[in-house]
Amino acid sequence: MDASPLKCNAPTVMRARGPPELVPSIVLQGHGSFSKIKVMGVPLQEHTEDSHVEVEVYYCGLNFTDNYLRLGIIKSEKFPVIMGSECVGVILDVGSGVSDLRVGQRVLCLRMHGGLFRHHVHVPRRNCFLLPEEMTMIEAVCIGLDFLVAHLCLFEVGRMRDKDRIFVQSVAGGVGTSMVQLARTLGDDVKILGTAAETKHDDVLYLGANRVYSHEEDYVEDILQQYPGGADIVINSNGGRDITKCLKLLKPFGRLINIGSNSTAIYPRSTYWGMVTPTWDTKHMTPGEVLDSNCKITGLNIEDLMQAYPQKVESIVEKVFELFCCQKIRTRVHVVVPFEKVAEGIKKMCTRANTGKVILFVKHEVHRTAVPRCPVTVAKAVSISILSHEEDHAEVCAAQGEPGTEAEDSASERSESSLSEEDLGIEKDVEVVEEEIEDMEEDTESEEEVFPELEYEEKDEEDEEKDKEDEEKEEEDEKEEDEEDEDDEEEEEEGVEEGVEEEEGGVEEEEEEEEEEEVNTEL
Template sequence: MPETTKTVVLTGFGGYEKLEVQDLPRKDPGPNEVEVNIQASGINFAELMCRQGLYDNAPKLPGVLGLEGAGIISSLGSEVKSLRKGDRVLCLKAFGLWTEYAIVDADQCFVIPDEMTMEEAAAIPVNYITAYHMLFDMGSLRKNKSVLIHMAAGGVGIAATQLCKTVENVTVYGTASAGKHDIIKEMGVDYPIDYRTKDYVQEIRAISPKGVDIVLDPLSGDDSNKGFDLLKPLGTIVHFGAANMVTGKTRSLFSVAATWWKTKNVNPLGLMRQNKCVAGYHLGHLTHEKELVTSAVLDLIALYKEGKIKPRIDSVWSFDKIGDAMAQMNERKNIGKVIIKPHKVD
């Protein structure tokens, strides 16, 4: 067994050149930990924001990013009884999974079905847990409701669309560039809207004058105001990102300031008069809530086995191509999940 682990290391804040592939010493798992031979890891907007110095829960520099991954258990801590060496698992961690051999809490690893690929498994934790909690726990999604999903061609967008379609007669509006509409319709979006050429508020109002029941907002800024105004009475908007801040490969202070300035401030007295709900979701601050995470993951694995959800993999890159992989997301080219792997990809 190798004594080192191939790792993507964030060395500073800035462009793609701040990510270096290094061979770091392997570590032994603690009593309640396991070592996972990572076969695939996901890229999320959280990592893009970490690289730009915009993420509030980023690892200290130099640090290892990676919130999710999938692989094979290669070593067990002395107290671990629920898993076995050789188990195929997906895993979740508050960063540290962009490495070939990762140390992970045993209760953050979940055995995956034989039919699930490693790439699919790596695409589930962040996107699908996020979508699941927002729709079912915060949004109380049920039949005959309507949902606006921004960035519907992204990982969370596709996850949310698929989960909406597990509920009877849910109408899904999805924003995405025109070239992505055929695929998001295939995923289940009823009304694709090209946010680059059309006003999505006007488009939705033309179909549903009262608006929608749930808005999933990864953008913030002025879009948070538009989303709130689109809510029907008793509707809920869930804010879970600030993608409007990420406008290039390096941090733009103008974009940060503009997004912050335009984001709606909520007055509780106003909410009472309008009968609307505003929620915020941040999986990075929820990973310690093991029961909430475990319940969601087990439900998601069951839905996968039933054929009701299936991650769409946009592209797979080696660690050595991490800059290109990040650019795929940064430039909004992806349709589905961007995956990285430790070694060369055929």
């Protein structure tokens, strides 16, 4: 029996029959190191299936499921496979069985089993979610999977009420910060507690959390003192030994919700998180403890829900989009990196260096004119990335419809509207976005020490020439040093020979003197 309870059904790389259309894709060649991740051309399916949609991808969202697949926490029996659980783009074609989507519309695509990290994808209709006109693609990919999981945990599984107490492990992560924002929409009476790295405490408190603890703290006793009885909802993402802590925190009839593959694995403390294969640990929850706790213990599997209840999942995504359009929740971008630098993006997540979404871009959305939204009625949320400033929710990019399509016509109508600059917000040029990405890449110098094999910046011709000159100079210096070392060695050898000769001469003289003394003694 396999130790891993999670399986991956990611699409395998197809073999071309005849002249293929090769699409750049992120391919995993086997479980293991980052070297197993490759960007290569992979044949695209020729015809769109009846229940599928073909999408031109603009942005991809990185999630921990991508790293779980690399590590083998999520198992794949066949290789190579195409990675990716989240992307956003424009519809190029729809199958004959799809009647509610049209070419030119923008959609968010979610597929937990992978297959979405490509320039073009074929996706089942049930895995596609139409974007509101006032939302950009970057905002959609930031909101998508994180807020869907958070909403399901709190409102569907957790049945959260307006005076509940909630405890979230790793509250500074993508799902954790989404939970803070969603919980705060019910008002100030909801108490939100959690754990996070100390460097992220202020950020999470600003979002609306009431108290944040470090992972290493003995927070159980403190929480039970501050909030007698414990928490109504506990979100467990660590699993293993932490399940015992979670059970202690729960009120009678409380809800313990286990999310993510991390809740079933242990990572060695002596290495950077996620850099080595973890060991499974599901032995710390006995049937007796479950019976004695008088609480509800459950899990969450998004892919199964999308397959079994697609309309339910779609209605939840629409609710989350509506909350964003009314400014009750905000997007959080940490960095946008080129599609080809997927390994760099995953490494950022592995080191827990990000405080928002890590995004891969294939192509930038053209300018969109922002549509005025509902007034803000809840506490404002912090925004980390320079691509998503609180005062600058201007849409960075827009849908790129083909000539004559509805997407292009609607975009032109919006651009001709009479809204003032103050209503529209500040817009950013694609060139500015690219410059910002370059600036953000400069901040990765510290990570080069952890991952020396990774090159973070592409050098221009001048830098290459300068480096070449430096290398030549270093080689010349090394040559001179080698020659000096050889001369020193020769001198040392000569000195040793002279010393040996002197010693031999001294020995001979001593022997002669001894012989003379013996002769004199005999005489």
